[in-house]
Amino acid sequence: MIVGVPKEIKDYENRVALTPRSVALLTSSGIKIVIEHDAGAKSGFSDMDYASAGAQIVNDAAELYSEADLIVKVKEIQVNKNEHLFVSPRHIIFGYNHFESSLQLTQAAVHSKARFISFEKVIIDATGETPLLMPMSKIAGTLAGVWAGFFYNYAFKHDKSLRMKSGADQIKSKFMDGFERIMQDGKVDGSLAIDLSLQDKSAIIFGGGTVGESAAKVCHSLGAKLIIIEKREGRRKYLQQLGLTRCSIVPTADYDMIKASSAIIGATYDKEKADRVIDEKTLKNASDVRKKVIIDVSIDQGGNFPFIDSTGKYAPESMSTIMSPAQIDFFGNTFVRVPNMPSIVPRYASTALANAITEYVKAIVANLPKQELVRATSIADGKILDNAVARAHGLPYAKAF
Structure with a gap:
């Protein structure tokens, strides 16, 4: 053969x-x-x-x-x-x-x-x-955590499009050059942690598997107040043993959690289609209170969140790319829907x-x-x-x- x-x-x-x-x-x-x-x-x-x-x-x-x-x-x-x-x-x-x-x-x-x-x-x-999904899941989860900090600090809405602040390219090069060390340590530290800071911001991670765990470690190192939504009791017990401070691990999310969040990461995957964890009405109402960075890691399997494009149209086929990962949705959120995230490294x-x-x-x-x-x-x-x-x-x- x-x-x-x-x-x-x-x-x-x-x-x-x-x-x-x-x-x-x-x-x-x-x-x-x-x-x-x-x-x-x-x-x-x-x-x-x-x-x-x-x-x-x-x-x-x-x-x-x-x-x-x-x-x-x-x-x-x-x-x-x-x-x-x-x-x-x-x-x-x-x-x-x-x-x-x-x-x-x-x-x-x-x-x-x-x-x-x-x-x-x-x-x-x-x-x-x-075993063949886990290595890419670790990379995607780590990158999701990094991107949460990156887009929270450097993306902004101008008219109906997304713009990046001055210095964003340098920060992108900085975290890409140091990505192997971030993977090894499971965290961002030094001056890059300051650049990507999520200090005292609420971050919700849907799914506590390999992707969610990796994302949580990075967001924790950036100072976020974490909520991990994980249905499996055994997995919740495992995540609690990681010792992440200011981190709640719960089986379900309520509207108040979603409303208060600054970053949301979707990382649920059940070997079939991804769970839809937030509906359009909830997303709209929560976004009226606070605009969010939303990273849908599960987009390969249909995605965890509804994407409504800038014209108000439901657009499940609208994907981002590693060259231009973020889009603005109809509610003013920064949305990342990249189907091959590990390709950035x-x-x-x-x-x-x-x-x-x-x-x-x-x-x-x-x-x-x-x-x-x-x-x-x-x-x-x-x-x-x-x-x-x-x-x-x-x-x-x-x-x-």
Whole structure:
């Protein structure tokens, strides 16, 4: 089985699925790897780096898909760019698929008759951990906390558009350059903490999983008064043991909490569609009292909050980008809805992802019956094997096990 790594073509996606180090580990095990030309360029990895690690470099996606059997990629097949036309029944596609979010993508995958194994659905049965989702969740949560402070301090509304204050670019460069240290420490400190300060401001985090925990640690280091909304009792007990001062951990939010908040982060994810945790009326009324920075980390799965654009239209498809992450909603809030947040730090994110998936790539090539990979198979042979995907689109479900 030949493994292929294509260049990501989703807009603003800068990551690559395998780094040269991971390729070297795989090729040393006798696995043949083909890499599309410039697949790692946006993450800082050259074709020469991959060739030195033992990979073969191919010219384009057509050549890569024709040679490779197992396609290892970051983001879902881009139907709007005809990437699905390269996929044939012999292929295994291993990546973040998020089929629940798109009927068009799901139908294309079914029609291809290929096998799609979803990173986000790989779950360790004994612990419930999601080892391929967790590294990106930590990055997204940390970035959400940083962005809460950044946009609270540097964004402002001008007419119906969002503007940034003088010095914002320098602060952005500062936290991006120091992002690895922020990840390691779980906090922002020094002069950057002053620049991003949320001192005595109320921040609500919906969801106390990996994303919420990482965001909470950063917001705590910026001085925020925290409220974490977490339904699971066991997880609430765990979060209480973190020792975050001025932090309430509760199962539900009430209107007074939302009204008083300056920053709100949405980080709930139930392996299907994201929970809608605030409705439009509540958001409107709470925004009339205080404008907010709202960061919807769960946007890949439909989002936790309604987005009403500046014209007053409900606009669930209106996404931000890592180049321009924030928008102003109809109520005057600063809204961040970026579906690939870790791409803002692509080298760090690519390394973390590749480290997590390398052993799974080996297992697929060796045809090892790892149950978490079997359960993570969303679509195969023209059938939907994931009931959550079938329910999301009202399509037939073929039980796999």
